[in-house]
Amino acid sequence: MRIDVMKTYKLYIGGAFPRSESGRSYELKDKKGNFIANPALASRKDLRDAVVAAKAAFSGWSHATAYNRGQILYRMAEMLEGRTEQFVAEIKALEGVSDSVARKQVQDSIDLWVWYAGWSDKISTTSGGTNPIAGPYYNFTIPEPLGVVGVIADEKESLLGLTRGLAPVITSGNTAVLIASERLPLSAISLAEVMATSDLPAGVVNILTGSKSELIPWLASHMEVDGIDLSGADKKLDGEIKKAGTENLKRIYRFEKDASLKRILSFMEYKTVWHPIGI
Amino acid sequence: MSELGNKLIDGSESSLRAFLDNLPGVDKVGAEGRAAMLGTRSIKTTSKARAIDLAISMVDLTTLEGADTPGKVRSLCAKALRPDPRDLTVPHVGAICVYNDMVKVARNYLDSIGGQSIPVAAVSTAFPSGRASMEVKLRDTLDAIESGASEIDMVIDRGAFLSGKFGLVFDEIREIKALCGEKAHLKVILETGELATYDNVRKASYLAMLAGADFIKTSTGKVSPAATPPVVLVMLEAVRDFFALTGKKIGVKPAGGIRTTKDAIKQLVLVNETTGPEWLSPKLFRIGASALLNDLLMQRMKLSNGRYSSANYVTVD
Numbered sequence: 192m193r194i195d196v197m198k199t200y201k202l203y204i205g206g207a208f209p210r211s212e213s214g215r216s217y218e219l220k221d222k223k224g225n226f227i228a229n230p231a232l233a234s235r236k237d238l239r240d241a242v243v244a245a246k247a248a249f250s251g252w253s254h255a256t257a258y259n260r261g262q263i264l265y266r267m268a269e270m271l272e273g274r275t276e277q278f279v280a281e282i283k284a285l286e287g288v289s290d291s292v293a294r295k296q297v298q299d300s301i302d303l304w305v306w307y308a309g310w311s312d313k314i315s316t317t318s319g320g321t322n323p324i325a326g327p328y329y330n331f332t333i334p335e336p337l338g339v340v341g342v343i344a345d346e347k348e349s350l351l352g353l354t355r356g357l358a359p360v361i362t363s364g365n366t367a368v369l370i371a372s373e374r375l376p377l378s379a380i381s382l383a384e385v386m387a388t389s390d391l392p393a394g395v396v397n398i399l400t401g402s403k404s405e406l407i408p409w410l411a412s413h414m415e416v417d418g419i420d421l422s423g424a425d426k427k428l429d430g431e432i433k434k435a436g437t438e439n440l441k442r443i444y445r446f447e448k449d450a451s452l453k454r455i456l457s458f459m460e461y462k463t464v465w466h467p468i469g470i
Numbered sequence: 471m472s473e474l475g476n477k478l479i480d481g482s483e484s485s486l487r488a489f490l491d492n493l494p495g496v497d498k499v500g501a502e503g504r505a506a507m508l509g510t511r512s513i514k515t516t517s518k519a520r521a522i523d524l525a526i527s528m529v530d531l532t533t534l535e536g537a538d539t540p541g542k543v544r545s546l547c548a549k550a551l552r553p554d555p556r557d558l559t560v561p562h563v564g565a566i567c568v569y570n571d572m573v574k575v576a577r578n579y580l581d582s583i584g585g586q587s588i589p590v591a592a593v594s595t596a597f598p599s600g601r602a603s604m605e606v607k608l609r610d611t612l613d614a615i616e617s618g619a620s621e622i623d624m625v626i627d628r629g630a631f632l633s634g635k636f637g638l639v640f641d642e643i644r645e646i647k648a649l650c651g652e653k654a655h656l657k658v659i660l661e662t663g664e665l666a667t668y669d670n671v672r673k674a675s676y677l678a679m680l681a682g683a684d685f686i687k688t689s690t691g692k693v694s695p696a697a698t699p700p701v702v703l704v705m706l707e708a709v710r711d712f713f714a715l716t717g718k719k720i721g722v723k724p725a726g727g728i729r730t731t732k733d734a735i736k737q738l739v740l741v742n743e744t745t746g747p748e749w750l751s752p753k754l755f756r757i758g759a760s761a762l763l764n765d766l767l768m769q770r771m772k773l774s775n776g777r778y779s780s781a782n783y784v785t786v787d
Contacts, residue, residue, distance in 0.1 A: 239778055246781070414780035438777065 203383035205244030206393020233401035241397035245366040248394030253364035261311035268304040281377040307358035334459035336364035338417035349375035359454035411435035418442035483637035496668035505699035532567040577618035591621035598690035600625035643681035657685035663693035675708035685721035696726025706744035725758025
């Protein structure tokens, strides 16, 4: 007989997999009450460290060529494909769905990563452009990434929710701090393992598991965070989050389920350049 | 040589060697263990607020780049006086630390903006290597003092120290000290990153103190490792023991590698637990740093308004 080697579900900060600095974890059970895992219960200091890592990674990631970013996102889809069985097992265990439903969710997620990977080097062309003006200037507008974006993962379908939140944010060059679903955190940590093996630079995505109500106020008031995707947060918190976010004019949005350009452009800033000609 | 040093040595190479070689060795494991243990102290809320303000007042705000310009030095001076222009309760820093040719710029500008109480420190004696003739080192120091420096950060000749020429190093420090006289405070840089062992750090600390240093400073900032906690602990112990022997209070200045508030507070804990609270003053403890000040300010903002701050709200140096 062999003793099982159980996985320790840890955080993902700056490319490393630390435990919570607080040393805390919480017990995760499936719908029937069976023990599943002890994921880390992140503290506000883990959040602070995650934002520091995301900020540090922003310059490199946003200045990488769009083509390169797209390649890396596509690489993530490749890695996900190879780990399909692991994600299917985790989704089945926590969401209590059938094998085919879980498999469909993983496949849809992979396809969505590929979809957003493709947008990386097209978004500035389709959404920016040259502007007609009456003067000796070449005038053009391009969208640029904001900076650090907080993503509060969708509670419904774990892996698909993560993909919907993360892919549009990082494809344009933002870096992300993701607060995983409290009830469905396994896919988030396993996705971190995919990222760690996909040439995604350390700190571009940072993943925290734990109590949303504990972490969200710190995320919302953090002056280094430039935007928040609220999609997975309790609607009752919207007012509080938006109020805290006013201090540094955060872009705060709640999205419907669909994959759309709006999700990418919401966390981009238009820059218009006036370039003198004929001088 | 200081009068007090006279009690311990007569100034000759042999007396110096006898004294330094008879110093007890440093327990490496013990020193590192103690520094690590003190580093785990948790300083929170009001204690943290006090520690941050104290640390700000101890910062020797430093720019030592080949690319320094008068403009950069002036903006650094403005920051030294008002580290956070939106919050006038932030204390000014301990000093400005620049290369010799920038001393006049810094002094004049500080005087013109009301920063008369902020001293200007100059790095002299062929900083950072110290590889020049004594004549040049003396001229270098004199130049800094004449330009208005009231603190001199000199480097020791590490090559001479490591090859056991204690007398040579001793005489150099003594001569520079004589030149400084009452006009300038003398900080002696040991460059601990090049001294190899804690025993050498202890010996060099005593050597500098015997020769008349007002401060002993860990590093130039150009060599790594720099101001690690165990090195600072060994130097603080030397200062404590020297005080017991002679009654003279020598200051300590860690420099290099202290970039975060946490690092700075660890240093303050070391001071409090080794030399005692009397050394928790800019008169006897300084921190040589540049990036540290922004982190201290961001932590201060966090304490005062409860939000994590951003680098967008401090200056780009």
